[in-house]
Amino acid sequence: MDEEMIYQFQMKRSVLVVDDEEINQQILGGILEDHYEVMYASDGEEALSVIEEQGPLLSLVLLDLMMPKMDGFEVMKRMQQDVVLRGIPVIVLTSEEQLEIESLRQGAADFIKKPYDVPEKIIARVKRIIALFEDRSIIQSTEKDELTGLYEKGYFYEYAMLQDRFNPGEEKDAVVLNISHFHLFNEIYGMDEGDKVLKVLASALEKYALRFGGIAGRSDADWFMVYVPRQKNYEELYEEVEEALNKEFSSHHIRIRIGVYVVAKDEEKLVPCFEKAKTACNSIREKYHKKVAIFDDKLREKQVYSERLIHDIRDAIKDKQLKVYFQSKYDVTKETPEIISAEALVRWIHPEFGMVSPGDFITLFEENGLIQIVDEFVWKEAARRVRKWQDEYKVTIPVSVNVSRIDLHDPEIKNKLIRIVNEARINPTDLHLEITESAYEEDTNRMVEVVKSLKDAGFVIEMDDFGSGYSSLNMITTIPFDILKLDMSLIRDIHRDERSRKMLEIVMDIAKFLKVNVVAEGVEEKEQLDILKSLEAQIIQGYYFSKPVSPEEFEALIKR
Amino acid sequence: MLSVEALEEYGANTKEAIARCANKEDLYLKLVKRIPTDKGFDRLKDALDAGDLDEAFEAAHGLKGIVANLSLTPLLTPISDITEKTRAKEEADYGPLLNEMFLQRDKLSILCDD
Structure with a gap:
């Protein structure tokens, strides 16, 4: 039974009386035995062995100073050297006033003078010291971090x-x-x-x-x-x-x-x-x-700006300051590339700051959870558009939306997404969920489970930003996904640098091995496109074909 | 049979000592009975005879502790004196104090044997 339980259940505490004179032991024992479980030791060595054996189960040591074999000071010194034993209070028994200060220095909690005072006083002192140390021990056990001791x-x-x-x-x-x-x-x-x-x-x-x-x-x-x-x-x-x-x-x-x-x-x-x-x-x-x-001031300004964004985001959604733009993805396996899908990207046109870069608010909102309301807004808007295009242009263009790590922790995420596609009357396969590789870094097993349930519900899972950070080959064999989305950093130099191109070849081989489609993001040059095509990349996204555009402009692209 | 009254007569502060023993008179009498045979007396005498004042101090100090706790005042007085003198490492004639101590111990011993 641990210390705390003994305290809680008001069990009879154990105290150790250490004195080489048996008569003194018995007098003190006579005073204490109605209130405590009393143990005895006749010298320092014996005392130390009882203290070590009992450890924190011992509530108090009443310690004589002058004893054969090992004196009381040595006992206290040894106790202080041990992280557990130093938590057991010691009351020194002495007739020598001049030893009191030295005893305190060595770690004594209090004194009892010899000849002993009236029993009531001794009991009161013993009770007080035990209570003080038990309180201290409870505080200490919660105030320090178990692993580091800080x-x-x-x-x-x-x-x-x-x-x-x-x-x-x-x-x-x-x-x-x-x-x-x-x-x-x-x-x-x-x-x-x-x-x-x-x-x-x-x-x-x-x-x-x-x-x-x-x-x-x-x-x-x-x-x-x-x-x-x-x-x-x-x-x-x-x-x-x-x-x-x-x-x-x-x-x-x-x-x-x-x-x-x-x-x-x-x-x-x-x-x-x-x-x-x-x-x-x-x-x-x-x-x-x-x-x-x-x-510094620069960070201070940034923080003030961040606080403003945090404050304004709810109104921004209500006042339609958030706009969803679409960047098309092209199927390049056909002779003439065709729009096969699109990515929904959020833009914030702030009444005071103008266009707020997503870089300014996405990471910020991921830190405080506000990203969920932004994401949900984008999901709804994307689903609504897919339906509109089906109705007006008789085409189905799936849209991929970002799903952040924070969203994945929401136990309601699957229900939310299903509700959104149902309300928009589209299929789950028309909403692609882009989940960044880093979302799986913490709590991997749980994240994998959540994503698997989304995939089972029919949503198409794209692994976003692959290659932008520390990609783990182990991870991509564990995570369930349908499409591997190559980060633009993997594409940027493929037409200028042999090593970049080699790296891309390796990644394409991995995708083939995993039997997943690849979307190459950030394609800006024809040479990049040609290399990707030669490596049998299927889907291309980037300024080479189209920048992110407003829904109206995107509709013009569909019409074309 | 040793009694509280007899100890009072001897000069012990029995009220104080019994209170110290949690008002357990039996315990007090039991502990007093053990005093005359305590080895501390001979240890003290031997140490003083040998001129070993450190050992004598330890023995006197130990005796003083138990005798004081039992409030055996007549015995406590010479033992306290010896304790202080040996603490100060006084090279004095301890004979009279030892005699007084043994005299009081023997008196107590007679009371205990009665």
Whole structure:
């Protein structure tokens, strides 16, 4: 039974009386036995062996100082060296007042003077110390992150605010640290190795924080926080962490990034400070030469802009500021290429900012979940258009829509999509779902399951952005999809660079092996098209044929 | 048979000591009976005879602890003196204090044997 259960069920606690004089043991035992399970030891060595055997089941040690074999100070010293035993409180039994300070230094929680005081006082002291330490133990077990031993997020902020209260006027920085592409590290080397990395990193951070009188915490996964008195720069922190990681994992090439927010004197809340540090940290996500980023005016402006977009998006949908554009995809296996399908792409014409780039809001909305309302708007609009074209032009042109990682976590996603195609009176096969490869990075099994259920419901699954990031060959054999959509980065240089062309050939071979169709995105030049055709690519999307256009312009293309 | 009254007469603060023993009179009397045969007395004498003041201090200190807890004042007085002198490593004549200690111990022993 663990400590917490004993506490909860008000079980009789165990206390150990350590005294070389049996008479003293019995007097104390006589006082305590009605309230506690009393154990006895007659010297330090015997005491230590009982303490080690009982561990955290022991609620208190009442310890004489002068004893044969091993004295009380040595017992306390040994207990302090053990991470579990140091949590057991010790009350020193002494007639020597001058030893009280030394006992406190060695870790004693309290004293009982010899000759003993009246039993009521002794019981009261014992009860108080046990209660204090049990409360402390419960707090400690929740305030620290189990894996790394750093403060959990909530406690981290509490202690950081305490620091501010006790050191008013001290200039502080909110520092955030993250490991780049940590999910890939876990995938390649396994979770156990990943956990080891987190532990080493946490330990280096804690050392750094303590040295400067700050504190360190773990926010979540591979996000860490440090709150420290202002430093000239954070290169030193970077180097210390990097050195610790290199020492243990020299062959793994772990890249860390640091984001810093300089906390203003009148700043009242810390959470937004760390969010800004995180924004800074994210701003160098793809800038591999940058180690540390400070939240500056440029980022501040960007954040204000982002906050405005977050605030405005619902009205934007209501006021029809969001437009769905269509970029056609051409079947190039025919002598004259024909429109075979299209991709729906969202555009935001903001009354104040004009055309807002999707790059500005898609990632932003993915972070806070707002992407779901944008995606759903696009899905409905795309389905409506497919139906309209069927009615007006008697053609079925399937439209592909983006489905983000966030959407896949929605347990209602399948029902939502089915409802949309039913309401528009189109077939699920007329709505292609583009799911980016990176959506499967976290919680792979569950994502695969969700996508499989969508495929089973009749939707055509396209794997989007293939080749843009760290593509995993293992992953593409696991994920159920119908069409492989090559990212434009794979196409860009195929007509200029032999290696790019070779790479494309390999990817085309993989697609053939998997028996899936390929859509090549970002085709702008005829030479690119010719190479793709020679490699038997079937479907082409890109400015060479058409840029994304308004529904009206797209209809003109259909008519043609 | 050893009684609280007899110990009162001897000079012990029985009220204080019994309270210390959680008001368990039986326990108090049982513990007092063990004092006369405690090995600490001989250990203290041997150490002083040998001039080993550290060992003497430890023995005196131990005795003082138990005797004080049982509030055996007549015995406590010489033992406390010896404890303080040996703590200070005084090269004194401990004979009179030892005699007083043994005298009080023997008195107590007679009470216990009655």
